[in-house]
Amino acid sequence: MTQAQLQETANIPALLEEPGVRKWQDFFGFQTDHKVIGIQYLVTSFIFYCIGGVMADLVRTELRTPEVDFVTPEVYNSLFTLHATIMIFLWIVPAGAGFANYLIPLMIGAKDMAFPRLNAVAFWMIPPAGVLLIASLVVGDAPDAGWTSYPPLSLVTGQVGEGIWIMSVLLLGTSSILGSINFLVTLIKMRIPSMDIHKMPLFCWAMFATSSLVLVSTPVLAAGLILLSFDLIAGTTFFNPTGGGDPVVYQHMFWFYSHPAVYIMILPFFGAISEIIPIHSRKPIFGYKAIAYSSLAISFLGLIVWAHHMFTSGIPGWLRMFFMITTMIIAVPTGIKIFSWLATMWGGKIRLNSAMLFAIGFVGTFVIGGISGVMLAAVPFDIHVHDTYFVVAHLHYVLFGGSVLGIFAAIYHWFPKMTGRMVNEFWGKVHFALTIVGLNMTFLPMHKLGLMGMNRRIAQYDPKFTTLNEICTYGSYILAISTFPFIINAIWSWLYGEKAGNNPWRALTLEWMTTSPPAIENFDRTPVLATGPYDYGLERANEGVPLSDPNPILSGGPNSVLRAEPDPAVAANPEDRK
C-alpha cells in the first residue's frame, strides 16, 4: 500500500454499534482494557481525594482556635497523618497513573498496554490498601507519626496503626512499580512505527520520566519501610537508638523516595499541561525538545536532592551545600517549562474554557510554590523555616496548585474523549473560581504563619496567630464547597451532557483520531502519523490524516476544519455553540 492509501484507511475506528460503550458493571470488575483501568484509577483516586479532603477540613477546623477543642491531640495527629498519606499515595500518584493508563496507548497508537493483566493487578492493589489505611481510623489505633513516620516516634506510638500504615504504603508502592514497568515497556515497544521519539506527545515524555523515577526510587522506600517494620514488630534496632540504631538513616532512605515522589506527582501534570496549553491556544508548543528533555533532567536531578529535607537533622556542613546546589539547579529545567508555556500562550487564540482556565491556574499557582521552593533550598533560610507552616504553604502550592489543578485541567480536557460528552462550562468555571479563591485563602497566609513562628503538626498554637488561622480555615471550607459543582457537573454531563463528537478541540494528537469514547482496542488499523502532535497553524497540518468521523465539523480532525471555511450553521468551536 502506498503512503496515501495507508492514510486513507488509518484511524477508522473499530466497528461497533455504539463504540466504547460498556456496561457500568465493567468498571467494578477485573478488566484488562486500559481505558477501563484508567477510569477505575481516576474514580477511585477521586473518592480518596474527597476522604482526604474531609480530613483536611477536620484538621483546619481544629486549627480555627488556638486551643485543642475539636478533637483530641492524638486524633489530630492521626488526621493529618492520614490526610497526607491519602492525598499523596491514594490521590495524586494514582490519578497520574490513571491518566497515563488511559492516554498512553491512545497517544502512541497502540491497542492496549504492553501487559494488560499486570495493569489490572496494579490497579486492584489500590482499593484494599486504601481501605486498610482508613480502617485503622475505625479500629481506633490510627497511625499518628506523620506521613514521614520518623522513628523513634513511629516505634513508640500505636503499634497496630503504624503496622497498618507500613503495609498500606508498601502495597501502594508495589502497585506504582508495576504500573511504571508497564508504562515504560509500552512507551518503548508499542509506539506505531511512524512515531519516533521526537514525535511523541509531551505527556508521554513526562510519563517516561516519571516511570523511570518510580523504578529507581520506590524500592528504596520499600527497603526502609521493611526495616522499620522489623524494628516495630521484631524488635530489631536498625533505626532505634536505644539499641544503637540510627534514626537519621531512616530519613535518608525515606527521602530518597519521597523527594522524587513530588516529581512523581507533578511530572505527569507538567505533561498534561503541555498538551492542554497548545491545543487551547491554537499554537504549536514552544520549544518541544526543551520541554521534553527538561522532564528527563528533572527526573535525574530529582534523585540527588533528597537531603534538603534533612538540613536540620545534622548532616555534615559540606553535604548541605551539595544538596543546596542540586536543589537550586532543578529550578532551571522547571523554569524552562514555565517560560515555554507562557510563550505558547503568547499571541495565541486562547479558548478560555474550564480546561484552559485550570491550566492557567496551574501555572500561576505552581510558580508561587516553585519560588518558595528555591528559597527553601537556601540552607540558612531553610534552617529557620523547616518544619513550619512556611513549608506547609510551599508544599500545598506545589501539590495543590501543581498537581490537583493539573488533574482538574486534565479531567476537563479529556472528559469529552472519555465519555463522549462535553462538560458544562458554566459549572466548570464556577468550580475554577471557587478553587482559586479557596486555595489562595487557605495557603497564602500560611507563609507568614511559618515565618513568624508557627510550627507544623500542632493541634494548639500561640493565640497571636488566631486571625490568620481563621482565614485559612474559612478558605479550606471554600475549597470543600468547590468540589460540589465539579462532582455534580461530572456525573450529570457524563449522563446527559451535550454529545462531544470525536475531536471537539480539533486537536492533533492521536487520541483524538478515534471515536469518543474509543472502542475497545482503540484503532481499527495502525494509524499513520501525518503531522506532529502540535502542528497548529502549520501548513503540514493540512495534509495528512483523513478524518475518522463522517461529520467533519464535530470531529473536526486536523484537516477539514482548518482548511475549510467554518460552516456558519454549526460552530466549529464548542464555545460558539448554542
Place this chain on the structure above:
Amino acid sequence: MKIPSSIWTLLIGIVLTLASLWYGQNHGLLPAAATDEAVLVDGLFNAMMIVSTGIFLLVEGILIYSAFKYRRRAGDNEDGPPVEGNVPLEILWTAIPAIIVIGISVYSFDVYNEIGGFDPHAIHEAPINQESMKMPGHGSAMAATLSDTPGSSEPNLNQEKSDEAMQDPATAKVRNADQIPQLRNAPGVGSVAPTIGESPDREGKPAQLQVNVTGLQYAWIFTYPETGITTGEMHVPIGREVEINMTANDVIHAFWVPEFRLKQDAIPGRQSNIRFTPKKAGDYVLICAELCGPYHGAMRAPVVVESEEAFDKWMQEQLVASKETLNQAVAVNPANLSPNDFLAPYTKDMGIKPEILHQVHH
C-alpha cells in the same frame, strides 16, 4: 500618539524593579532578629524576596495579560502564529534562572559560612571519627561525648547528664514518669553531628557559654555545665557566644527559637550543637519543631535574652534555689502527676484551659 513597545517594556521593567526592591525590604514577614546570625539570615531572605517578587510579578503578569489579550473572539476559528521555538530566547531564559540560582547559592554559601555552618573541622568530626577525638582544645562537650560510641568502655557522659537532669526536682515538675518510658535506658550518644559551629572569626575558640539541652516528651531541660544548674527555662546573655549541645531522651525533637533563626534536631543517640551570639534582649519561646507525639504543640520553653548583669544575677538565684529544692525533693513524686498537671505549665500561656486537657487526656 502610539507609544512604542520598547518604551513600554522599559517602563514596566522599571516599575517592576522598584516594586520588588521596595517589597523585598518592607514585607514585615519575619519576627524580630535577636541574634547576630538572625541579621545575616534576614539579609539573605530579603534578597530572595526581592528576586522572588520580581519573578512573581513578571510571570503572573504575563500569564494574566496573555489570557486576556489573546483570548479567542467568538467565531474565530483560525490558529495562532505557528511559532515553534526561538533558540536565542530559550538560551536566554535558561541562563536567567541559572544565574539567579547561582547568585542565591553564592549568597547563601556566604551567610552559611559566616554563621559557622561551614566549619572546616566539622567535616572531620562527622559521625564517629577516631581522629577528631584527639583534636586538642576543641569544644570540650563534643570531644567528651565522642567517646560514647556504644560498646566503648568509657562512661556514658550523656546518659549521666540526662539522668542527673531527671533527678533534679526542678525538672521533675515538668515531667511525668509514665510519659517517658524510654527514659531509664535513654540511648547513649553514638555520634556527633556538628551543625552550626563557630563563625570564621572565632575559629578554634571554644564558645563563651555552654548550655546542654535535652529534649524529652514534652519538655526541654537546660543544664549549664559550668555551674551545674539545671532549669526549665533558658537564659542567655547578650553578646556572649553561646554553644548549645543537644540530644534527646526518647524521640526526635527540634530546637527552634524563631527570633534566633536557628533550628536543629535533637536526636536520641546523637549529639548536635549550634552556636550563636544573642543580640537583642527579650522574652522568647523555644519551640519544638519536630513532631514528637500528641502534645508536640505544647512543647515550649521560655528563653530569655538579657544583659550580662541580669544573667549573672539569675545564675546566682538559680544556685540558691537549687539548694532549696533539693531539700524538698522527697515531697514531690512525679509519678503521681497526671498529664494534666504535667502539661499545665506549658499550656497555660497558650490559652489552653486545663478542663480541655482533662477531657482529652487518654
